[in-house]
Amino acid sequence: MSPTAAGSPTCADTTIGAGIKICHLYPQLMNIYADRGNIAVLRHRMAERGLKSEVVEIGLTTPIPDDCNLYYLGGGQDRDQLAVSEDLTAKAEPLLKAAANGAVVLGVCGGYQLLGHSYTSTKEFIAGIGLLDLETTADTNRLVGDVVAEVTLNGKTQIVVGYENHAGRTHLGPGCTPLALLQQGHGNNSNDGGEGAVSGKVLGTYLHGPLLPKNPWLADTLLAWALEHARNPVKLTPLNDQLENAAHEVAKTRTRRKK
Amino acid sequence: MITKIKLPAVPQGLAIGAARSANRLSQKLKRGGGTTIGGLVLNCLRPTATSEMSKAISDGIILVSGTNGKTTTARLIRAALNACDFRVVANTAGSNLERGVSNALLDADKANIALFEVDEAALDGLMVKTKPRVVVLHNLFRDQLDRYGELELLVDRWHTAIAQLPTTTTVVYNADDPGITYIASKHAQTLTYGVDDPRTDRGGLPHASDSTHCRYCDTPLTYDMVTIAHLGRWSCNKCQRQRPKTDITATKVDLHGLAGQRLSAITPQGPTEISLRLPGLHNSYNALAAIACTSALELTLSDVSTTIAKRRAAFGRAEHIKVSNVRVTTLLAKNPAGANENIHTILLDSNLDLKGHIHLLLLLNNRTADGRDVSWIWDVDYELLLNCNRLTSLTIGGDRAYDMALRFRYAGLDTSRIKVLMPIPAAFDAAINSANTHGGLYVLPTYTALLELQELLTKRGLTTAFWEDT
Numbered sequence: 001m002s003p004t005a006a007g008s009p010t011c012a013d014t015t016i017g018a019g020i021k022i023c024h025l026y027p028q029l030m031n032i033y034a035d036r037g038n039i040a041v042l043r044h045r046m047a048e049r050g051l052k053s054e055v056v057e058i059g060l061t062t063p064i065p066d067d068c069n070l071y072y073l074g075g076g077q078d079r080d081q082l083a084v085s086e087d088l089t090a091k092a093e094p095l096l097k098a099a100a101n102g103a104v105v106l107g108v109c110g111g112y113q114l115l116g117h118s119y120t121s122t123k124e125f126i127a128g129i130g131l132l133d134l135e136t137t138a139d140t141n142r143l144v145g146d147v148v149a150e151v152t153l154n155g156k157t158q159i160v161v162g163y164e165n166h167a168g169r170t171h172l173g174p175g176c177t178p179l180a181l182l183q184q185g186h187g188n189n190s191n192d193g194g195e196g197a198v199s200g201k202v203l204g205t206y207l208h209g210p211l212l213p214k215n216p217w218l219a220d221t222l223l224a225w226a227l228e229h230a231r232n233p234v235k236l237t238p239l240n241d242q243l244e245n246a247a248h249e250v251a252k253t254r255t256r257r258k259k
Numbered sequence: 260m261i262t263k264i265k266l267p268a269v270p271q272g273l274a275i276g277a278a279r280s281a282n283r284l285s286q287k288l289k290r291g292g293g294t295t296i297g298g299l300v301l302n303c304l305r306p307t308a309t310s311e312m313s314k315a316i317s318d319g320i321i322l323v324s325g326t327n328g329k330t331t332t333a334r335l336i337r338a339a340l341n342a343c344d345f346r347v348v349a350n351t352a353g354s355n356l357e358r359g360v361s362n363a364l365l366d367a368d369k370a371n372i373a374l375f376e377v378d379e380a381a382l383d384g385l386m387v388k389t390k391p392r393v394v395v396l397h398n399l400f401r402d403q404l405d406r407y408g409e410l411e412l413l414v415d416r417w418h419t420a421i422a423q424l425p426t427t428t429t430v431v432y433n434a435d436d437p438g439i440t441y442i443a444s445k446h447a448q449t450l451t452y453g454v455d456d457p458r459t460d461r462g463g464l465p466h467a468s469d470s471t472h473c474r475y476c477d478t479p480l481t482y483d484m485v486t487i488a489h490l491g492r493w494s495c496n497k498c499q500r501q502r503p504k505t506d507i508t509a510t511k512v513d514l515h516g517l518a519g520q521r522l523s524a525i526t527p528q529g530p531t532e533i534s535l536r537l538p539g540l541h542n543s544y545n546a547l548a549a550i551a552c553t554s555a556l557e558l559t560l561s562d563v564s565t566t567i568a569k570r571r572a573a574f575g576r577a578e579h580i581k582v583s584n585v586r587v588t589t590l591l592a593k594n595p596a597g598a599n600e601n602i603h604t605i606l607l608d609s610n611l612d613l614k615g616h617i618h619l620l621l622l623l624n625n626r627t628a629d630g631r632d633v634s635w636i637w638d639v640d641y642e643l644l645l646n647c648n649r650l651t652s653l654t655i656g657g658d659r660a661y662d663m664a665l666r667f668r669y670a671g672l673d674t675s676r677i678k679v680l681m682p683i684p685a686a687f688d689a690a691i692n693s694a695n696t697h698g699g700l701y702v703l704p705t706y707t708a709l710l711e712l713q714e715l716l717t718k719r720g721l722t723t724a725f726w727e728d729t
């Protein structure tokens with residue numbers, strides 16, 4: 001019996017020409033905050049431009065390929081995160097190699113924590129893969145709510161919106177910088193005004209909602225990087241983002257009004 | 260803030276008097292029909308009141324909890340109790356937190372049995388306070404993660420609270436849910452229910468299922484059959500644990516779209532066949548839970564079957580109204596498991612309707628009672644509606660309508676086919692207009708959107724107010 005009977009967002013391309021290869025890590029276990037929405041956005045924004053994308057799904061015990069252009073790791077419950085940690089730390093080599101060669105990596109929530117050195121929950125110590133120089137420790141109260149933050153990538157600054165829900169407090173080492181500066185929300189540790197982390201083309205964030213549908217600029221930035229890595233540096237044509245912009249505005253104004 | 264005042268406990272009679280006055284005042288001011296304020300006052304003046312008043316109910320307390328279906332299940336049980344001449348006190352007006360239960364208990368002197376629908380996060384506390392005669396554990400799906408936290412935390416809390424129940428309590432539980440089975444199976448007195456008809460098999464787990472790993476050894480569970488979300492005939496290959504034998508078993512489920520269903524079940528009192536007016540497999544589970552609960556109370560099976568066969572859907576749970584010749588069916592959709600069931604029901608229903616046109620109105624709010632986080636809509640398999648090629652019109656309303664519009668854009672629907680109108684009355688009118696030509700309109704609102712919709716329909720004389728709905 002196939003583990004997923006009902007349809008995932010459909011884009012059935014399996015060949016790769018002028019396009020990218022996406023590696024979706026642990027879609028069965030790390031999917032708590034609708035991570036498939038992020039994958040759907042990446043694929044759809046390629047398809048609408050006539051570009052190809054192939055998604056490889058990696059579960060427990062399947063090896064990670066080293067030839068993907070974008071790696072995605074979503075959020076999971078503590079229990080699932082522990083199972084993933086044991087598996088991922090044992091087989092992370094190809095991922096680390098790809099990242100060192102400029103592949104894009106995005107970790108969200110639990111996935112973000114696992115990109116760091118470790119996550120110490122109230123019950124156990126969960127090892128990460130150390131791709132980002134950061135450590136996370138769980139506190140008893142969760143940091144929950146809407147987030148508005150400013151992200152600068154490729155010399156361009158934009159507002160991103162999202163939702164956060166995490167017990168972890170993340171502290172960054174010198175090897176990475178915050179992905180975003182908070183305008184609203186708790187971010188990494190509700191202390192230093194930083195949200196997420198970035199080092200080269202490796203990104204981590206607590207923002208879901210999911211992240212990419214309401215922040216299409218960020219999605220396109222990741223796609224442009226992935227295309228460069230695939231040696232297909234296509235200029236991405238603008239898409240009709242009316243719905244995206246409206247959703248972004250609603251999220252932003254509702255968050256600010258609450259305060 | 261009334262809840263912050265700390266006072267010495269007030270004598271029970273006085274506290275009850277004050278709580279009743281608060282309710283009368285609230286009703287006079289027309290604040291939500293006075294469904295919780297009395298309970299709030301009571302718990303504040305005398306924190307032990309809920310326990311004390313529970314003890315006074317001669318035939319005991321019944322608690323019903325779970326992510327989905329608790330309202331309908333409680334309604335079915337209540338109908339059966341009424342038919343068997345019990346005098347029932349219940350929290351029918353929708354508040355299922357402790358204050359709603361306490362408020363309902365203000366009428367306990369007229370009753371000999373109490374039946375409460377209980378919020379998942381309030382169940383452990385209320386089990387301790389009320390020492391129930393029967394607890395029904397229906398299911399646990401991912402829902403309102405911002406409020407409940409991870410599903411695992413609720414499982415742990417329920418598990419701990421069940422271990423503290425008196426052995427005289429009967430735990431009635433859904434054996435098809437591996438998480439619920441883990442919580443309940445060690446209790447001294449249990450009664451289990453489940454669905455066994457292979458035709459209800461959905462052929463695999465839907466996206467984003469929970470409780471799919473064995474609680475004891477962390478191995479992915481194997482399913483011979485999957486019904487709703489992670490419910491089904493499950494087993495663990497490693498530690499050999501499996502779905503327990505069921506005491507109440509649905510052997511045949513014939514679903515007739517929104518018209519209802521024919522349910523055949525085996526029970527300790529023998530077999531029964533019921534023509535339910537309630538549609539969908541989720542309602543098969545609700546009926547089984549009601550049969551199991553009333554079986555634990557030793558009610559006569561034939562009385563129970565006759566009674567639940569007559570029950571119609573509650574507002575927002577698949578009941579229909581006519582609005583300018585359009586048949587409008589409202590199906591509350593507040594989490595992925597529930598929304599997926601609604602979609603299956605709509606597909607089956609529109610298939611029976613020869614015209615086969617689906618007009619859809621989705622109303623997405625993210626207020627406190629809905630959950631602030633709208634991520635959950637990405638876990639719903641709306642693709643099933645797109646793939647069937649019968650979606651004739653799509654209108655989206657509510658505070659977070661644009662998030663829902665994006666959900667459909669990225670499912671591959673041409674954006675020119677998505678009509679977005681944030682104000683719910685405007686969205687409703689637009690959807691009725693689209694539906695005027697063919698087929699019926701299916702409305703999938705979140706909880707507060709449902710209340711807004713009902714207010715609108717009440718204003719237009721099309722339905723009754725919430726707290727009058729019994």
Ligand SMILES: [Zn+2]
Pocket residue numbers: 473474475476477478495496497498499500
């Ligand atoms: Zn096991």
